[in-house]
Amino acid sequence: MKFQDQVVVITGAGRGIGYALAERFAHEGARVVIAEINLQTGQSAADRLGARFLPLDVRDARAVDAAVETITAQCGRIDVWINNAGVAHKGLAVDLTPEDWDADIGVMLSGAFYCARAAGKVMLAQGRGSMVNIASVNGLSAQKARAPYCAAKAGLIMLTKVLASEWGERGVRVNAVAPGVVMTDLVQEGIDQGLVSESAYLSRIPMGRFGALSEVVEAVLFLASDEASFVTGEVLRVDGGWTAYHLFYPFEKAF
Numbered sequence: 001m002k003f004q005d006q007v008v009v010i011t012g013a014g015r016g017i018g019y020a021l022a023e024r025f026a027h028e029g030a031r032v033v034i035a036e037i038n039l040q041t042g043q044s045a046a047d048r049l050g051a052r053f054l055p056l057d058v059r060d061a062r063a064v065d066a067a068v069e070t071i072t073a074q075c076g077r078i079d080v081w082i083n084n085a086g087v088a089h090k091g092l093a094v095d096l097t098p099e100d101w102d103a104d105i106g107v108m109l110s111g112a113f114y115c116a117r118a119a120g121k122v123m124l125a126q127g128r129g130s131m132v133n134i135a136s137v138n139g140l141s142a143q144k145a146r147a148p149y150c151a152a153k154a155g156l157i158m159l160t161k162v163l164a165s166e167w168g169e170r171g172v173r174v175n176a177v178a179p180g181v182v183m184t185d186l187v188q189e190g191i192d193q194g195l196v197s198e199s200a201y202l203s204r205i206p207m208g209r210f211g212a213l214s215e216v217v218e219a220v221l222f223l224a225s226d227e228a229s230f231v232t233g234e235v236l237r238v239d240g241g242w243t244a245y246h247l248f249y250p251f252e253k254a255f
């Protein structure tokens with residue numbers, strides 16, 4: 001049990017990648033806190049895993065500060081914090097509203113910053129801690145109809161590097177994982193809306209398949225653990241080759 005008795009907080013862990021992380025950390029002996037905006041999924045995830053549920057909208061900086069206070073009061077410390085909460089507004093840039101823009105930036109960039117700031121203070125006082133930000137291949141390479149999502153994830157990657165630089169000598173590591181396409185409700189919603197097809201995704205991925213939740217989980221676990229004790233400011237791609245590959249269709253048609 002790699003995380004025996006460690007306090008691990010995961011935002012947006014009511015479903016998808018966050019839930020898979022909560023399940024695995026619980027299995028590794030951690031005291032898991034699910035910080036989630038959706039009361040129903042958050043509570044039932046916590047019940048299933050024997051975890052704590054903390055209702056939280058990461059866009060609300062004061063609520064984040066209060067949540068961190070509650071966690072430290074109840075658990076005494078924070079060993080691992082994972083910024084996972086996410087939303088994805090899709091549409092060409094000229095068609096998106098300021099509200100669409102604010103939604104993605106608010107959850108995945110500002111929200112991650114509010115959490116990092118509050119949890120970081122606790123970890124710095126402890127002289128120990130590990131933060132992992134769930135970024136995306138969309139923070140490294142552009143995708144049409146994803147302006148706010150790509151901008152939020154690119155910002156999150158740079159935030160990761162700044163925090164790693166500021167906190168490195170004080171025992172707190174900050175890293176990011178950049179998943180490619182993993183079939184969760186978030187991805188399925190985009191397919192259902194007809195914005196992208198499953199076959200288009202698969203043809204873009206050199207490994208020819210979607211990532212498994214467990215493959216993202218393994219990368220996060222490594223970065224969160226002492227096995228990565230000299231790793232900070234890293235962006236670990238778990239993308240089946242997505243960012244290595246630049247599709248050049250007219251040429252590749254021949255192969």
Ligand SMILES: NC(=O)c1ccc[n+]([C@@H]2O[C@H](COP(=O)([O-])OP(=O)(O)OC[C@H]3O[C@@H](n4cnc5c(N)ncnc54)[C@H](O)[C@@H]3O)[C@@H](O)[C@H]2O)c1
Binds near residue numbers: 083085135184
């Ligand atoms: N699925 C993929 O292919 C993929 C690829 C790359 C990156 N990611 C990233 O992984 C993370 C998880 O994605 P997922 O596919 O599991 O999505 P998901 O939609 O299944 O889960 C996201 C969770 O975040 C919660 N959430 C949303 N807004 C919140 C807020 N304001 N405060 C607290 N919680 C909030 C939701 O209620 C939900 O439980 C996201 O950051 C996403 O951008 C996913």
